[in-house]
Amino acid sequence: MSVTTTRPAPPAAPEERVPAKRNHKRARRTFGFHLVAGGLSVLWLLPIVLVITTSVRSFSDIASNGLGALPHSFDLSSFGEAWGVGGGGHAMLNSFIVTIPTVLLSLLLASAAAFALSRFQIPFRRTIILVMLSGNLLPPQILLVPVSKLSELLGIYDTLTALIIVQVGFGLGFYTFVLQGFMRSIPDEIQQAALIDGAGPIAIFWRIILPMTRPALAALGALAFTWTFNDLLWSITVLRTETVMPVTPALLGLQGQYVSNWNVIAAGSVIAAVPTVAVFLRFQKHFISGLAIGAIK
C-alpha cells in the first residue's frame, strides 16, 4: 500500500519531454515484462485448462484420439458419473460435515485461549503460547500411529468425529498463536470501559474482543477451511471405510475405480476444487493476508 502511494509514479507530462530513445526503451521493457509474466501465467493456467477440457470430453473421444489430443467432443456425463456412481456427492457431504465443525470449533477454542492469554496476566502465558505453537510445528508422522490407536481405543476410529477432533487438536496451536498476537494490538481502554460497566470476562470476550478480531478470524477461517478440506493424511489415518471418506481421499478412490476413464477422474478433480476456489474468490483479500501473516511475523 505505502509502496504505491509513496513511490513517485512517473508523471504523464514529463514523459513527453523524455528523449524518444528512452521512451522507446521503456516501451520495450514493458513489453518484455508482459511477455515474461504473461507467458508464465499461461503456463501456470494451462494444467487447469487441460483438466477442465478433459472433464468435458467423452470416453470414446479420449480412447480413440488420445488423452493429449484436442477435444473432439463435448460431454458432461462425466460429472454425473463422478458425482453419483463415483460417490463424489456423498464424499462432498462428508467433507462439509468435517470441515465446517472443524473450522468453527478450532477458531472458537483458539480465540478463547488467545483472549485469556493476550488480555490477562495468566501465569506462564508466554510458555503456554509457545508450547501450543510447537505442537502445530511437529511433523504429523510422529502422531499417526498413536492417534489412530487412540481413536480405536475411544471407539471413534473410522468415524468423522475422530477426523474432526484430530484436526482441531493439531491446528489449535497455530490459530491461538496468530489470534493472540492480533488481540494484543486491541487497546486496553475498551476492555476497561466494559469492565467499569460491570461486564464479566465472557461478555468482554464475546461482545467486544471477538467482534474486533473479525479480520483475523476471517483470514484464519478461509485458511482453515482450505487446509481441512484439502487434507489427505489425517483422513487416511483415522478412516478406513470408503463411504465415510471426504472428497480429497475419495478422489484417490475414484482414480482406482476409473483407472483409465480420465474424463471422470478430471471431472472429480474439478468438483473437488470448486469449494476451495469459491472460498478463495470470496475471501481473496483475507486469504492472502492470512498466508502473509507468517512472513511478517
Add this chain to the structure above:
Amino acid sequence: MAVLAAPAASVKRRRRAVRRVPPTLLLFVLVPLAVEGFWVFWPALQGFYLSLTKWDGVSAPTFVGLDNYAEMLSDDIFGTAALDTVIWIVLFGGLSAAGGLGLAMLLNRERKGVGFYRAALFTPVVFSLVATALIWQAIYQPDGVFNNVLGAIGLDSWKHSWLADPDTALYAVLVPALWRQLGYVMVLYLAGLKGIDPVLYEAAKLDGATAWQQFRHVTWPQLRSVNSVVLSVIIIDSLRSFDVVWSMTKGGPYHSSELLSTYMYSTAFQSLRLGYASALAVVIFVLAFGVIVTYLVRAFREDQ
C-alpha cells in the same frame, strides 16, 4: 493536583482488578490446552516410546531398545527414502524459494495486469495436492499432453511414461509440487517486499546503484526476516510432503520416489510394522527439530 491524582489512583486499582485472573478464564486456556495435549502431545510422547518397540498393532508392543534404529542402517529402502528426502528438500525447497523470490520481484511493482498475473500464479495454491497430482498424472500419461508436446518439437526419443520410470519418477512428482508451492512462497515474499521502505531505493538510485546492486545491498538485507521464515516453512513443508507423492506414485516404482514420510506411512499402515514406522517418524522429527526450535525462538523474541 489532588483532584487529578484521585482518578489516577482509582484507574490504577481498576487496572489491577483486570490483571487478577477470574477462574472462568483459566477454563478458556485449559480446555484448548487439554484438547491439544490429549490429541497432540500425548500421542507424540507415545510415538517416541513406540519407536523403541516392536509392534504389529494387535498384540502388546514389546520393548526392543534401539533395534529399530539399528535396522535402518542396513535397510536399503530407508537409504533411498533418506536420500530422496534430502534431494526433495534441496530441490523442492531451493527451487520454490528462489522461484518464489523471482516471481515476487517480477510482480512487485503495481502496474497494469499485475493483479491478473499474481492471481494466475497463486491459483494452484487453493487446490488439494491430490487434485494437483491427478491433473499432472493425466499430463504425464504416455498419450498425454507432455509427450505430445515433446513429439511436436521433435524430441520423440524423449517420450516415455515419466511416472513409471524409476529414473524420472521423483522429478516428475516434484514438478506439480513446485507448481503449487511457488505461488505460496511468492505471496510470502511479496508481503516482505511491500515492507521495504521505498526511500532506501531512492537513496540507492541517487548513488547510481545498478538494479543488481539495489537487489544485493537493499532488497536482500531487508528481506532477512522473511528469508528465515521462508526457510523454516519450506523445510517443514518438504519434510511433511506426502500427499503429492502418495497420490502419484505411492513412493514407487521400486521405491524410486520414496520419501521418509511415504515410507513411514506404508510401513505403519500397510506392512503393520508400527514400531519401525514410529522410529522412521522420529527420524523425520529429528530432521525438523532444528527448524522448529529456530521458529519458536523467533516467535518468542517477537512476542514481546
